[in-house]
Amino acid sequence: MSASRGLSLWRLARAAPRTVSLAKPSYSAPRVLPLATQTLTYPSPRRLLSSQTNSDPPGFGSIPPRQEPESNQVSAEIPDSDATDDATSDPELTSDPEMTSDSDSSWSESSELDEPSVVLEAALGRVPALGWTPAALEEGARDMGLTHVVEDMFPRGGGELVDYFDTVCNSDLVEFLKQRAEEDGVKLLEEAVEHRLRMIIPHVNNWPQAMALKAFPVNAPTALENLGLLVDDMWYYAGDRSTDFSWYTKRGLLATIYTSTEVFMVQDTSVDFQETWKFLHRRMEDANTFGKASKEFQGLVSGGVDTFSAGLNAALNACGMKGR
Amino acid sequence: MEGQGRVIVCDASEQMVDAGRERTWNAGIVGGIDWLVGDAEALPLPARSVDACTIAFGIRNLTRIERALAEARRVLRPGGRFLCLEFSSRPPAGIERLYNAYSFAVIPLLGAAVTGQRDAYAYLVESIRRFPPPELLASMMGDAGFGGVRVRPLSAGIATLHSGWRI
Numbered sequence: 001m002s003a004s005r006g007l008s009l010w011r012l013a014r015a016a017p018r019t020v021s022l023a024k025p026s027y028s029a030p031r032v033l034p035l036a037t038q039t040l041t042y043p044s045p046r047r048l049l050s051s052q053t054n055s056d057p058p059g060f061g062s063i064p065p066r067q068e069p070e071s072n073q074v075s076a077e078i079p080d081s082d083a084t085d086d087a088t089s090d091p092e093l094t095s096d097p098e099m100t101s102d103s104d105s106s107w108s109e110s111s112e113l114d115e116p117s118v119v120l121e122a123a124l125g126r127v128p129a130l131g132w133t134p135a136a137l138e139e140g141a142r143d144m145g146l147t148h149v150v151e152d153m154f155p156r157g158g159g160e161l162v163d164y165f166d167t168v169c170n171s172d173l174v175e176f177l178k179q180r181a182e183e184d185g186v187k188l189l190e191e192a193v194e195h196r197l198r199m200i201i202p203h204v205n206n207w208p209q210a211m212a213l214k215a216f217p218v219n220a221p222t223a224l225e226n227l228g229l230l231v232d233d234m235w236y237y238a239g240d241r242s243t244d245f246s247w248y249t250k251r252g253l254l255a256t257i258y259t260s261t262e263v264f265m266v267q268d269t270s271v272d273f274q275e276t277w278k279f280l281h282r283r284m285e286d287a288n289t290f291g292k293a294s295k296e297f298q299g300l301v302s303g304g305v306d307t308f309s310a311g312l313n314a315a316l317n318a319c320g321m322k323g324r
Numbered sequence: 325m326e327g328q329g330r331v332i333v334c335d336a337s338e339q340m341v342d343a344g345r346e347r348t349w350n351a352g353i354v355g356g357i358d359w360l361v362g363d364a365e366a367l368p369l370p371a372r373s374v375d376a377c378t379i380a381f382g383i384r385n386l387t388r389i390e391r392a393l394a395e396a397r398r399v400l401r402p403g404g405r406f407l408c409l410e411f412s413s414r415p416p417a418g419i420e421r422l423y424n425a426y427s428f429a430v431i432p433l434l435g436a437a438v439t440g441q442r443d444a445y446a447y448l449v450e451s452i453r454r455f456p457p458p459e460l461l462a463s464m465m466g467d468a469g470f471g472g473v474r475v476r477p478l479s480a481g482i483a484t485l486h487s488g489w490r491i
Contacts, residue, residue, distance in 0.1 A: 147375040150403030
C-alpha cells in the first residue's frame, strides 16, 4: 500500500512546478502609511502628551518625533475590509504592481516604520465586534495595512489592548482636568470621575470582559498602576498637595469610589447612565460626611494634622507616653 | 485560518530542495508548500509578499549576513515577523572546555564515521565559532530594519532564537 501510494505521490510530484507562479492581484493593495516609531513598551500617559520621544532603545534606530496618524486619511484609504481579508489570507504569492522596486526604495528612505500603538488604536475600532481579544488586534493590524502576524507583538493579547485604552483615556482626562483646574475640588473630583467613566460608554457592552482581563495575574500589575495614576491625577488637579499619610487615604478612597461606580455602570440600563451618576454622587457625599478620611476629603490642602496622627497622639497622651 | 497557511521553502542547493521535497511527500504532505531554489542574499520573491520569514541553522553559512537580513526585510510585509534559529557562537557557561573538546575532536570524527565527510563537519564547527555573538546579531537585525528584537537562548545556551518584526 505504501509503495503504490509513494509511487502515485512521486508521479504527482513530478508534475508539480519547480518554482512558484506569480499571480497578479485582483484587488488594490492597502497602502501602508509612513508612521513614526516608538518603543515597544507603550509610553506612560505623560509621554503621550508630549510629541518628543527621546529615548532610543537598541534595535529601533533613531526615533523621529511622533506624528499623529491622520485618521481621516486612513479611513478613506482603507479598502473594503472583506476584500482585504480575502486578499491577505489568500496564500497565493502576489506581485504588487504598486510596490515595485523603486517604490520600495522610496519607502525605505522615508520613515516607513511601525508603531505598536497604531495597531492598538486600530484594534480599538474592532473591539465592539470582536471583544478585547487577539482577534481584534489582528483585524486592527489588517485595517492599517499590516500583516496579522504583528499581533504576536502583544503577548498579553486583550490585556494589552485594555491597558492601552486605559492609558489613552487617562491622558485625555488629564487634558480635561488641566482646563478645569480652578474649580472647587470635591466637585471637580466628581466631574472627573464622571468624565472618565463616560469614556467607557462606547465599549460598555464589552467592559465586563475588560474588567475580568484586568484581574488576571499577568495584567493586574499594570491595571493597578493605571488606576493609581488615574486617581493621583484626579486628586492633583483637584488641588491636593498633601505630603503626609492622607495622600494614601485620599487616593485609596477615590479608587474605591471609582471602581464601585464602574461596576455599577456596566449593569446600568438607565438613559444616559443617570442612575450611575446618582450612585456616584451618593458615594461622594458618603465620603464627605462619614468615614475616617472625611476630614481629608474636606480639607484638600494638608497643613494640619490628619486623623491618623491625631488619633495616634490622642492614644499616646492617654497612655501618658508623650512628654509634658 | 489554521491549517490553511502556505509555506515557501527556499534553499541555494537544488539537491537540498529535492531532498526536502521527497521527505515532505513521504510524510504525506503534498500541498501547501512551494519550493524555490535561490540565494538567501537575493531572494527570488517580490517585495512585501510574505507574512513571516524563518531561517534555521542556515544563516551562519552566508557570507554577508546583512544582505540576508535586508532581503528578509524586503520580502516581509510591514508587521511581519522574522525568526532566526542558530547555534550560539559562544559555548554555554560552565562547560566551555568540554564543549570545545567535543566540538573539535568528536564531531568531525562522528561525521567522518557516519557520512564519510570529515571536512564538512569540521567546517560546521568552525562556522559556528565564526558566527557573530547573539547581541551583535540582534543589533544587526535592528540596523536592518527590525523592531522589537528578542533573543532567546535555547537548550542551555547551545542555540539561540532571534525574532523581530519588520517595521
